[in-house]
Amino acid sequence: MIKFPKPIQDLIDQFCKLPGIGPKTAERLVYFLLKQNKNEIDEFALSLNQINNSVVKCSICHNISEKDPCAICADKNRDHKLICIIAEPHDLAAVENTGEFKGVYHVLGGVLDPLSGMTPDRLKFDDLLAKLQKNKVAEIILAFNPDMEGEATMIYLNNLLKSFKVKITRLARGMPVGSDLEYTDEITLSSAIKNRKEM
Amino acid sequence: MIKFPKPIQDLIDQFCKLPGIGPKTAERLVYFLLKQNKNEIDEFALSLNQINNSVVKCSICHNISEKDPCAICADKNRDHKLICIIAEPHDLAAVENTGEFKGVYHVLGGVLDPLSGMTPDRLKFDDLLAKLQKNKVAEIILAFNPDMEGEATMIYLNNLLKSFKVKITRLARGMPVGSDLEYTDEITLSSAIKNRKEM
Numbered sequence: 001m002i003k004f005p006k007p008i009q010d011l012i013d014q015f016c017k018l019p020g021i022g023p024k025t026a027e028r029l030v031y032f033l034l035k036q037n038k039n040e041i042d043e044f045a046l047s048l049n050q051i052n053n054s055v056v057k058c059s060i061c062h063n064i065s066e067k068d069p070c071a072i073c074a075d076k077n078r079d080h081k082l083i084c085i086i087a088e089p090h091d092l093a094a095v096e097n098t099g100e101f102k103g104v105y106h107v108l109g110g111v112l113d114p115l116s117g118m119t120p121d122r123l124k125f126d127d128l129l130a131k132l133q134k135n136k137v138a139e140i141i142l143a144f145n146p147d148m149e150g151e152a153t154m155i156y157l158n159n160l161l162k163s164f165k166v167k168i169t170r171l172a173r174g175m176p177v178g179s180d181l182e183y184t185d186e187i188t189l190s191s192a193i194k195n196r197k198e199m
Numbered sequence: 200m201i202k203f204p205k206p207i208q209d210l211i212d213q214f215c216k217l218p219g220i221g222p223k224t225a226e227r228l229v230y231f232l233l234k235q236n237k238n239e240i241d242e243f244a245l246s247l248n249q250i251n252n253s254v255v256k257c258s259i260c261h262n263i264s265e266k267d268p269c270a271i272c273a274d275k276n277r278d279h280k281l282i283c284i285i286a287e288p289h290d291l292a293a294v295e296n297t298g299e300f301k302g303v304y305h306v307l308g309g310v311l312d313p314l315s316g317m318t319p320d321r322l323k324f325d326d327l328l329a330k331l332q333k334n335k336v337a338e339i340i341l342a343f344n345p346d347m348e349g350e351a352t353m354i355y356l357n358n359l360l361k362s363f364k365v366k367i368t369r370l371a372r373g374m375p376v377g378s379d380l381e382y383t384d385e386i387t388l389s390s391a392i393k394n395r396k397e398m
Contacts, residue, residue, distance in 0.1 A: 005265040007249040014243045031289045044213045045247035050206040066204040
């Protein structure tokens with residue numbers, strides 16, 4: 001088995017480490033790159049080096065950014081009394097893209113999942129508590145995936161933040177746009193009925 | 200839309216250039232990398248640089264290799280009178296992995312597909328003819344995908360090589376291992392019937 005020259009095999013192995021990329025796909029990607037101009041490969045390598053050298057974590061919200069503090073935390077036009085707690089930096093992009101949210105963020109760094117080793121000490125809870133003690137916060141929005149780990153994290157956060165007498169909200173559950181009544185699961189549909197709105 | 204810091208967006212764009220990777224997958228891959236150790240990202244960048252610096256094309260068979268000539272062309276134990284013509288370097292790996300073939304290769308660099316601009320002048324036909332004029336070749340195996348472009352390339356090669364009085368063979372068509380009679384297409388099944396073998 002296997003006859004690839006070492007540099008090719010090394011790059012295949014690198015691609016294989018990425019989520020959702022198996023050996024066959026990795027092979028295809030590497031052969032695609034080999035057909036490209038050398039400059040293109042150089043640019044790719046450069047981009048990788050760039051994220052190592054110019055991406056930092058914002059010390060306030062733990063988002064990934066070019067500067068510390070990040071553009072959102074440094075923006076005085078945003079409402080710093082409104083904090084949206086999210087699991088990962090990519091969730092921030094999703095919330096930002098709606099254009100609905102004008103507050104600031106706090107990136108927890110994951111969700112509670114003790115079986116996979118994600119215990120409370122590995123998430124940025126301490127930082128969040130320190131932030132609440134220092135600043136006046138009016139509302140906290142919990143924006144987590146409505147799955148088991150997300151729900152557990154929200155329940156944990158709700159208990160943790162009870163003593164601060166801050167308003168804690170969560171994203172509404174209901175039917176997504178373009179979905180089909182017939183195929184909507186019971187929990188989602190019952191949430192949608194409970195939270196029905198007047199027209 | 201879009202709130203990614205420039206280095207992240209650049210890397211997303213680089214991943215998007217790869218086949219089968221869309222913006223959402225690229226985003227996921229970049230966020231995955233951002234969660235890794237900086238060394239891991241460095242290694243990835245290094246691997247990319249490596250294939251730029253240490254991978255060459257074998258001047259004899261046009262395969263991708265660390266040396267020129269490649270290990271297969273330089274191997275005196277292989278039968279240099281038996282040439283397997285393939286479209287791309289990754290087809291070589293597939294044939295090699297069977298362990299059935301002990302000859303040498305000639306990588307055409309693609310298949311004929313005039314509508315996509317793959318005309319005969321862009322493939323390594325001249326080189327193949329020069330090789331046949333210079334060396335004694337006993338048999339040529341055409342190992343192309345049995346699709347329209349592959350078949351067209353094999354017909355073209357067959358016409359081109361007729362004058363050399365060399366034995367030209369092609370890979371057998373038939374039912375792949377583990378397939379189902381019921382779902383086999385007619386052309387494959389009729390090939391399998393025509394080429395039936397005594398037990």
